[in-house]
Amino acid sequence: MTVHQVLLEELDTDERYDVIVSGLPLTNFSHVQVERIMARYRELLPPRGSLTYFAYIGTRMVVAAASWPSRSFCSEPSSPPSPCS
Ligand SMILES: C[S@@+](CC[C@H](N)C(=O)[O-])C[C@H]1O[C@@H](n2cnc3c(N)ncnc32)[C@H](O)[C@@H]1O
Numbered sequence: 454m455t456v457h458q459v460l461l462e463e464l465d466t467d468e469r470y471d472v473i474v475s476g477l478p479l480t481n482f483s484h485v486q487v488e489r490i491m492a493r494y495r496e497l498l499p500p501r502g503s504l505t506y507f508a509y510i511g512t513r514m515v516v517a518a519a520s521w522p523s524r525s526f527c528s529e530p531s532s533p534p535s536p537c538s
Pocket of ligand 1: 459460461462476477478
């Protein structure tokens, strides 16, 4: 087993992984970060590979509340965080 201590987006490998189990806190990331991470997962999977992921419900609301007033919760809980307009 190899442990890579890098950001997923910076993982430099030609390996393909049949199964990816992700515990990244996607609800904490911006829409752009989530798109980059999902794009990297697609690159790392072979054509019939599987991706499964989990994230904790409510994390985004806690982060928004803890960082108030600099960051607000402006999108539905089921969608990625978005900046307030
Ligand atoms: C809150 S922990 C979750 C740990 C895991 N889900 C669990 O239940 O034990 C989030 C982890 O994601 C890592 N992380 C955050 N952004 C990342 C990224 N872009 N690529 C790889 N790891 C990342 C952090 O270093 C941290 O270890």
